[in-house]
Amino acid sequence: MTDDHGYHSAVPFRLLVTAIFIAASGASNVRADDFPRGTIIDDVKCAADATQGYALYLPSKYSPDRSWNLLLAFHPAARGRAMVEKYRAAAEQYGYIVAGSNTSRNGSWAVSGAAVRAMSADLGQRFSIDAERLYLTGMSGGARVAMQVALNNKNIAGVIASSAGYPDSKPRASVTFAVFATAGTEDFNYIEMRQLDRKLASPHYLAIFNGGHTLPPDEVALEAIEWMELQAMKSGRRTRDDALVERLFEKRQRAVAAAASPAAAVHLLEAIAEDFNGVRDVSAEAARARDLSRQAEVKKALARERADDDAESRLLGDIFDLEAGLRDENRRASNLMRLRDQLSRYARDAESTTDSPERSLARRVLRTVTAGASERVDDPQYLQFLQQFGRGGRQQ
Numbered sequence: 001m002t003d004d005h006g007y008h009s010a011v012p013f014r015l016l017v018t019a020i021f022i023a024a025s026g027a028s029n030v031r032a033d034d035f036p037r038g039t040i041i042d043d044v045k046c047a048a049d050a051t052q053g054y055a056l057y058l059p060s061k062y063s064p065d066r067s068w069n070l071l072l073a074f075h076p077a078a079r080g081r082a083m084v085e086k087y088r089a090a091a092e093q094y095g096y097i098v099a100g101s102n103t104s105r106n107g108s109w110a111v112s113g114a115a116v117r118a119m120s121a122d123l124g125q126r127f128s129i130d131a132e133r134l135y136l137t138g139m140s141g142g143a144r145v146a147m148q149v150a151l152n153n154k155n156i157a158g159v160i161a162s163s164a165g166y167p168d169s170k171p172r173a174s175v176t177f178a179v180f181a182t183a184g185t186e187d188f189n190y191i192e193m194r195q196l197d198r199k200l201a202s203p204h205y206l207a208i209f210n211g212g213h214t215l216p217p218d219e220v221a222l223e224a225i226e227w228m229e230l231q232a233m234k235s236g237r238r239t240r241d242d243a244l245v246e247r248l249f250e251k252r253q254r255a256v257a258a259a260a261s262p263a264a265a266v267h268l269l270e271a272i273a274e275d276f277n278g279v280r281d282v283s284a285e286a287a288r289a290r291d292l293s294r295q296a297e298v299k300k301a302l303a304r305e306r307a308d309d310d311a312e313s314r315l316l317g318d319i320f321d322l323e324a325g326l327r328d329e330n331r332r333a334s335n336l337m338r339l340r341d342q343l344s345r346y347a348r349d350a351e352s353t354t355d356s357p358e359r360s361l362a363r364r365v366l367r368t369v370t371a372g373a374s375e376r377v378d379d380p381q382y383l384q385f386l387q388q389f390g391r392g393g394r395q396q
Contacts, residue, residue, distance in 0.1 A: 035126075037062050038092070040084050043102055047125065052118035055080035055100040057088050058127075062097070067130035069096040070123065071160075072149075074112065074142030078105040083137065086215050090225035096135070099123055106141040109148075116149055132237045133157055135228060139215050140164050140189075150177045157237055160224045161196075163213050164189050171199035178231040179204040180224040184211035185360045188367035191316070194309050203231055205271060210355075213367065226251075227275065234278050245279050252276075263301035266292045312361065316368055319343075326379040336382055343369065347389060 035041065038060030046052040062068065071091065073083035080100030091098045104115035123129065136146035137160035148167045150156040158178035165181065166172065169192055179200065183193035185208060197206035205227055207220050216224070226248055232238040233245070252272050259265035269289035273282045292298050319342070325335040349362035366389050373386050 040081060040088065042081055044099075044122070046118045046122040048121065049118045051103070052115060052122075053080075053102045054119045054122075055084045055102060057084045057091055057098040059092050059095055059097070061095070062127075064128040067128050067133075069094070069133040069135065070127075070129045071096045071098045071135045071137055072116070072120065072123075072146070073098060073100040074104045074115075074136075074138035074145040075100060076106045076139060076141040078102055082215070083139065083142070086218070086221050087137065087225065089218065090222045093222075094225050094229055096225065097123070097127055097129065104142065104145055112145045116145070131155060133232065135159070137224075138162065138164075140213065151175065157235075158228045158231060160221075160228075161193075162215055163187050163193070165192055165196045171195045173199055174202040175200070176202075178202075178228060178235075180227050181206045182216040182220055182224070183208055184214060185209070186212040186363040186367065188213055188364055188371050190364050191309060191312050195313070198306075198309075203234075203274075205275070212363075230275055230279070240279060242280075245276070249276055249280060261301065262292055262295070262298045263305065266298060266302065308357075312364070315365065319365070319369060320376070323373075323377050323382070326377060326382055332379070336379070339382065340385060343386075343389075 035044075035056070035058055037058045039057075041056045043053045044056045046054075059068070071087060073080070073087070075083050078101065080102040083100035084098045087096070087098050090096070099119060101112075101115045101119055103118075104112040132155075134156055135158045136149055136156060138144070138146035139162045141164065143159075143161040143164040144167045146159050147161055147165060150159045151166070154176055156177045158180065160180045160182070162182045163184070179196075179202075181193050181196055181204065183190050183206070187193070190208075193206060197204065207216065207223060209217055209220055211217075215221070229238065229244065230248060233240050249272070252268065252275075256265050256268045256272070259268055266289050269285050269292070273286035273289060276282045276285075293302060319339065322335045322339050325331040326339075328335075343366065346362040346365050349358050350366055352359045352362075370386050370389050374383060377383060
């Protein structure tokens, strides 16, 4: 059985990403002298295995005279260039080499494991990489690859996880790497990412944007890299830069001023207090967050957010229980009727022309139910019913 991202089995694979630094320590005849800077190269074939390749971006000022940050990227459909394009501007500004696998894709963990080993070793041979500044990112199933690599290695500085979390989808209280997570308001993994954020106590951030199951907007991709730079200063992985700290602080303050609600402002202020603690004084922001959160209406709004998340999780669990009951002939007819009625109501909400929390919820539910339905359920009548909603979660 596969999960909603097409990965087979929950058995973890161990990926020795440290091989890039082992390879880099030896002599090499495949250095980067002839690679163009400041432009995306669609497909770099690995010197040791030409069946493996990756899209590549070298910052325009790249030189082997110093070590550079590395961002390894994974797309569920092996679209390495799409991943590199998303982080190109941020990589140029902050000095990251970005490499997006052209072979890792949803399916077998072994395929992704081979891609990571080959790509990381090749990059270590060709380029000057900072062993303390190794980052991973991925979209959907690619995010699960990135998370799995980080969970099995102690030298990963951070992961940017878009639209999916851990390989087993189970939240954790602490990990050894910083996590910047992203999700769209209509993403079928929205609740998973919210639960990841709620549970995780080690350094992390969740950015929610208007949209579906997709890579984040460019400004959020830039925010992710900037957040990683801040975490690197806090951990001692990069030299403290007070001017950068102030610029990022002012940017975050502007976001607070533009917050859509007092509850949203509380979350942003709490994040500022957490993220900048240790590199600048954030006592005023922490105090403001506490004061706001104690106001009666704000307290109710914050409690409602949590209750809504829990209710959505229960709702999905109830739907999956009804699906499981389709295998029981004594319950099949009643369960099928309940599923039809419930999902049809959500379909009507999903078709609304007015953007609202209810419409977003309806679209998330339908997309969650339709994603991987054929792998959860073998009832032809129910599967035929789901086809009317299509991949977008709305009726066709």
